[in-house]
Amino acid sequence: MKDVLLTIGEVAKRSGVAASALRYYEECGLIASEGRTGSGHRRYARSVLRRLAFIVFAQRIGLSLEQIGTELAKLPDGRIPKARDWARLSRPWTDQIDRRIAELQRLREGLTRCIGCGCLSLEHCAMVNRGDRAATLGPGPLYWRDDRPTGKGRAPTR
């Protein structure tokens, strides 16, 4: 059965994303199956693997699934996206990554300098400071977040 279309199990195995997650992504509108078999089983086109790679990649950078959905919506309708399409999407991310790297370097600096020398203080130490959502590594109190759209519960971990 080496058809063009893949079962959900095959996609899970190849992408490393659990089948339950794939169904969840579908529910969120991030991916779509090519249709169903007569018995209702999903069948995926191979192009879904690249889409999943993009999703995992973007998560790793710090985007939420919602943000990823917004990004994916910018892909051309109908045809299978080409390398240039993906590149266009991801170009703005480098800035975000750079900002995060810069923050980490500040933190690193602070570890040896600020904590080391004993000046560790929330008021005077400029290191522990605002960063955008994607910049956040751990959860951290809401206070330190830029974005507090909900104002309730945890701000997205990052």
Place this chain on the structure above:
Amino acid sequence: MKDVLLTIGEVAKRSGVAASALRYYEECGLIASEGRTGSGHRRYARSVLRRLAFIVFAQRIGLSLEQIGTELAKLPDGRIPKARDWARLSRPWTDQIDRRIAELQRLREGLTRCIGCGCLSLEHCAMVNRGDRAATLGPGPLYWRDDRPTGKGRAPTR
């Protein structure tokens, strides 16, 4: 009433950590009040501010509250920790930060090279890969995590 001890509201204001979070931290054993007034109100020593600074710092680096608790437990009992105590705790983190920076640089590289050139693939692209909890920026599927102690629900967003 500019006593040595601070009310929870004062601590909240000075640290930037919400009062409700302070109570939560106490429940988790991360901080402790110096005792209560007759009416049951918490009073904090000023040293709690430094402890909170450490907590916020550590969160920013990507430690969970549980991990932070483990770290804090290494502080000397009884006496107020000195700069050297804090420094000793945070020294191992620089490695973690370095690893995370390296991963981000790989991701950044991948954005322009791997996605750009069109080779984006979960199977062949070594960039989107395992990292420890603190290394994770966004949540990401469990699959990519090193640590899956629970195996249920979301892994901590890192």
Place this chain on the structure above:
DNA sequence: CTACAAGTTCAAGTGAACTTGAAGTCAAGT
């Protein structure tokens, strides 16, 4: 004395990203 701000506890809710479990269908292999 009266407001009202600030503190208390406790239970329950929040959001993100999934996972788990129950209950069922369907195809292939022995």
Place this chain on the structure above:
DNA sequence: ACTTGACTTCAAGTTCACTTGAACTTGTAG
């Protein structure tokens, strides 16, 4: 015929780090 395994849906559960709300008590200012 029977078992096994992969798939389906749907509702409910999970983790983390808090927040919110209810119901109540205290402390301070006017």
